[in-house]
Amino acid sequence: MQDPESTMKKKKKRTVEIVQKEIEDQQKELSSIKTIENNGWILIDFPSNFSQAMLLEKALSGYQMSADLEATQREIECKEAQLLTNPTEKVPPPKTLIPSGIDAVIWFDCSRDECLRRALGRRIDLKNNMIYHIQDNPPSIEQSPLCEIIAPIDDESESMACLLDRWVAFDQTKDGLKKWLTQFGDESVNMNLMAEIEASGDINSVYEQIDGLLKKIVEHKEKKQLFLRSRIQSVIIEREDAEAERLRAIQEEEEARKKREEAAEGGEEAAAPVEEVKSMNKSKTSLAQKSAGSVNGSQFTADDFVHSRDNIDDDFKGVLMNLWKKTSVSYKDQMMKSLGKQRV
DSSP states (O other): OOOOHHHHHOOOOHHHHHHHHHHHHHHHHHHHOOOOOOOOOOOOSSOOHHHHHHHHHHHHHHHHHOOTTTTOOOHHHHHTTTSSOOOOOOOOOOOOOOOOOOOOOOEEEEOOOHHHHHHEEEEEEETTOOETTTTTOOOOOHHHHHHOEEEEOOOOOGHHHHHHHHHHHHHHHHHHHHHTTTEEETTTTTSSSEEEEOOEEEEEHHHHHHHHHHHHHHHHHHHHHHHHHHHHHHHHHHHHHHHEEEEEEEHHHHHHHHHHHHHHHHHHHHHHHHHHHHHHHHHHHHHHHHHHHHHOOOOOGGGGOOTTTTTTOOGGGGHHHHHHHHHHHHHHHHHHHHHHHHHH
């Protein structure tokens, strides 16, 4: 049975204040979408394992794996019920890319030999800390003293033993890290979060690959934000039009109500003269009936024909007085005749 309180909440009337607040919220969201700027931040060698990547994603987008979420009461009951019967096999849903809080992860794919050549061939000028490479970026031949004073970089983090340890740690974590990163991206354009760059070539080829990737990301973000802006603007226009239509309907209803009230008041004023006419006609009919009765020999007195606004209209005064005179003469003649007969 549906809760009546919930039904009342669903049917709650949308006031002007509520609609105005919704429009203001949409306008704030629209103003918060700014033009993409070509700046940001880059994390180097981080995250380096699955745990770091998971924590970083949670901090940026709030995404958390279902296994790390606290089980609901329903899930606990289903798990306990599965202990009694064999659970039915569930068809796994199709995998889709999950939106991420990171724009891109650039994965440099380079051979071990090339990494060793680049790391072990570096040299440093101890006077000004300029870094050279004996093959890729050697010092000028004319600077003969410089060729003699440059020395290998004496850094434990760049030593052969340290490089081997880092490779071992990388080999142990790369599969889990790759599996985590490849599940993120933008499904609408089928763009994966992780992009592999062929880094065994020279610096120019690596730069061109990274530059093309970043331009593609910026272009996609501009299109996405343009779409969001247009969608929010259309929502604002629709709500403003709906509110204007609602106010117009209210105004029309108010005007119709006023017209009905004015018509009702006009009807009452017109009814009063009609009643007066009916009363006048009734008085005239009554007087006419009395006059007809006098002709037929009915008995009248002089008081019945006294000029008074209570029982006679001024328009009938002359007619009634003539009728009274004729009736008097007729009555007098009849009386003289009856008295003459009695004397005889």
